[in-house]
Amino acid sequence: MATITLDKLTKRFGKTEVIHGIDLDVKDGEFVVFVGPSGCGKSTTLRMIAGLEEVSGGEIRIGGRVVNELDPKSRNIAMVFQNYAIYPHMTVRQNIGIGLYTSKLEKGEKARRVEEAARILGLDPYLDRRPAALSGGQRQRVAMGRAMVRDPVAFLFDEPLSNLDAQLRAQMRIEIKALHQRLGATIAYVTHDQVEAMTMADRIVVMRDGYILQQGRPMELYSNPVDVFTARFIGTPSMNVLPGRMEGGAPVAGAGGPILIGVRPQDLQVGRRAGEGGLTLSGPVTAVEPLGPETLVHFDVDGETVIGSAPGSEIPEVGSRIEAHAPDSVIHRFDAETEKALGPS
């Protein structure tokens, strides 16, 4: 396993620069997840680490060694693609074995490793099948098997689960996490899914327009987002963000205010009046989502939809007027102009 260091890394396609000098240190054995909106440069960054895309500026170091000019095979990294990229004309055994294509191990040892990987991934009954006869999740596991047999210094994943249904995704999430713990592997993982990011990452890197906006442990990003973008990106449903101002130390929502007030739906309790201070919002209910343990309540505040939460047993009627409250400690404040966090009040 190895560290991965990006040093003022830039990427240009022709004249357009899409990665603007990013710095990142991935520690040995760390699980780093890249998130960000479509087109922000996550895949491009990963592909540069893999050696599939040329570096336009800056440096990539793997295990301390500069790899800018190395071709993919000399970097000894493994990559799992969104659409698996397992070869339809080969059996599962052959597909996994391709991971050992350049290895100088003797035949028996290669076969042993392929079978071992298949066993770990629960693929042993399918070794002689072709991909056409496998389910999506099994195909994804074959792709992971191909990556595993090699003993690479790092694994790269580009949205590996996005083609799977929700249930399978949840299961594979746990398997990948277990794989990480078992191999102690350095992993760089790209996803659109913030649940994946929160549950798997040691560290989340939020990207936007070719820059790194923020990086940190999942809970750090969750509780201290540096700006509105990160605040709304991490956590589901997204944080409510409303214009407003401070009045006597308490935030008050209202159009045209100099600040933006952020509060997570889970922190905005419907129908509960909890002490002095904090934020109080009220309006007519526009929709309810009973989830079981809690109910998400959508209501209208001066033309903006706000989501609050109520206990699972309480389901307010659509159209009825409600009041919701959040204590000071969970309120985020951002500058209305720059959208940067203003820090604790």
Add this chain to the structure above:
Amino acid sequence: MTATADIRERRMRDIRPGRIIRWTILFIGGVLMVTPLLYMFSTSLKTPGQIYDLRLIPAAPTLANYVEVLSEGEFPRWFLNSSIVAIVVTASNLFFDSLVGYTLAKFRFRGRRLIFIAILSTLMIPTEMLVIPWYLMSAQFGWLDTYWGIMFPGMTTAFGTFLMKQFFETVPDDFLEAARIDGMNEFTIWWKIAMPLVTPALSALAIFTFLGNWTAFFWPLIVTTSKELYTLPIGLTSFAVEQAIRWEMIMTGAALATIPTLLVFLALQRYIVRGVMLAGLKG
């Protein structure tokens, strides 16, 4: 019960006037195409006395004509010549056309478009115009009346290159990149990963090239002078002149010449279907 009712209903729906007309036309077309072929085989099984008896099933079928054609004269030699030419040229096209097509489809390099356009533009030059330069070239290099002389103009074709390029463009880059990361070199990626994914195109190209060369007439006629180097179409023509009134012999030769083309088609057709299913997988 519902299933059989369903099938019956579907059959009823199938019998519509439009369909009947279409099938009738196709049937007549099929009969028109197949009849001469059947008469060829039929005549080849008849004795000289029977050939003007137009029954399709010969009264007393005999293989004597085949024995005679294959044991006397140069026919086996021509058959061999045609086989050598068609097989070598087909193999060459499968290899080189797909290598060039792959390069044009999957690599970005300076002049790529220009090269592609140059290759395509040669499609517009008719063979008749090329024959004279080919001939002069062959004369200078001493290729006249040799196997190489017959084969060299077709060793790669613009059409094949174009066909393969179009097909390789449908192969997702992820496959190639995954192989690159796993340490294959570019040639191996082409041979082991990309080629198996375009088997339908390779089968189609093999059929076209084999048939084209098996039946080629104009250029082999010009470039060969000695009878031992004739390919089947040239040989059959000279045979027909020699055997002017022996129709059963001419038909036997023609039937023998047709068999390999049928075999190639039947053998490869299967791969076209199977290949399409493979390529549709994308997973």
